[in-house]
Amino acid sequence: MMTSDLNASVDAVENGKISALHMDTLVKRQTMPIQVGSKSSTHGDSSAVKGKSVEPQSVLSSNDEEAVPLISSSASSPTTTAVSSFEIEHEKYRKSSKKFHTGQDQYAIFGTKISKKNLGILCAFFNGFWGGSQTIPLHFSELKGLEFVISFAIGSAIVTLCMWILLFGYHLYTTKSLFGAYKALPSMHFRIMWFPGACTGLLYCTGLFSTILSITCLGQGVGNSLCQLSMIVSGLWGVFKFDEIRGFEMISKWFASAGLALIGILWLSHEHVGGASHR
Known part of the structure; x- marks a missing residue:
């Protein structure tokens, strides 16, 4: 065609x-x-x-x-x-x-316009701050390792429910209608998304399970840093599968940055001495 x-x-x-x-x-x-x-x-x-x-x-x-x-x-x-x-x-x-x-699309959030590109960058910074701190409570918990997984799942479910409530409230504010706010919520698309969604949850929870064990054994500084190899893996998917990074120059710069990050992670791993240093 x-x-x-x-x-x-x-x-x-x-x-x-x-x-x-x-x-x-x-x-x-x-x-x-x-x-x-x-x-x-x-x-x-x-x-x-x-x-x-x-x-x-x-x-x-x-x-x-x-x-x-x-x-x-x-x-x-x-x-x-x-x-x-x-x-x-x-x-x-x-x-x-x-x-x-190219940053052409824009979103209007409470009357403030922000480009799709800038919104994505802000969300990435937000994720870096909160995502890097998500296992800090593990340091102060009396229970370590696998016992921490169930409470983590409960907290994730509560936050997900709260985010849906906030999203509904935002659409209620903009549409001034309960029905309009409900229609504006993202569709579940259960018949289409049940399988890829289930696979995504399975992969995420398996990786999180390994993250908790890694931090328990190596500590926050080393264990969590080693887990950031996930950024390189997701970047490789973006380069070779989803065509999100285009052009020889951009791809070369990405590989140079990924190589530098990999060197830093490996260097940091050699600094770990003894057992679980986070205790």
């Missing part, structure tokens, strides 16, 4: 001319195999004369103002390609990722 066709389909979805689900339905209903260079076509009354190319098929939007191309074909290589809702959502993600790097 040509990139221009996919971009046109994505733009139609983003502009509200046609929904991704409706797009997928129309594709399955209207798109039929077309053989270029044959005497006839299986798509309605369309026909293709040998040696002539077939014009790309289109699906009209709901108001019939603009056609959304669905198929790209050429005389040299017969091709039939349907734009699925998954492809459209993936392309929308790539577009939003580019906007994130």
Whole structure:
């Protein structure tokens, strides 16, 4: 499928001319195999004369103002390609990722506008401060190690509930309506997200379990610092899988910074002497 066709389909979805689900339905209903260079076509009354190319098929939007191309074909290589809702959502993600790097999108929080990029940086600093302090209570607790996991889970559940309440309160403040605030909350998407969400929770809790054991054995300074290797792993996913860091220069700078952080972590690990020094 040509990139221009996919971009046109994505733009139609983003502009509200046609929904991704409706797009997928129309594709399955209207798109039929077309053989270029044959005497006839299986798509309605369309026909293709040998040696002539077939014009790309289109699906009209709901108001019939603009056609959304669905198929790209050429005389040299017969091709039939349907734009699925998954492809459209993936392309929308790539577009939003580019906007994130350019800082074009803005959010209005209690009347104050902040760019998507700056909001992400502020949240990252907030996470660094609170995330780096999340195991400090372990230092003062009488129970160490695995006994600490259950209380940690209870605290996480309480904070998650409080965050949903705060988010509902924010939308109630902006919409002045209980129903509007409820509709503005993020959808659970349980049928779609149950499996990836469960995998995410499993990976996170397994890593957290190891973090608590590491801090119990090595202490806050060394154990927690070694656990920050997770930043390098997540960065590698962003480089090689999700294409979030682009260009040779940016990727080179990222690897240089990651290498420097890795050297610091390994250097710090050699400073540990004896048992659990945090006690």
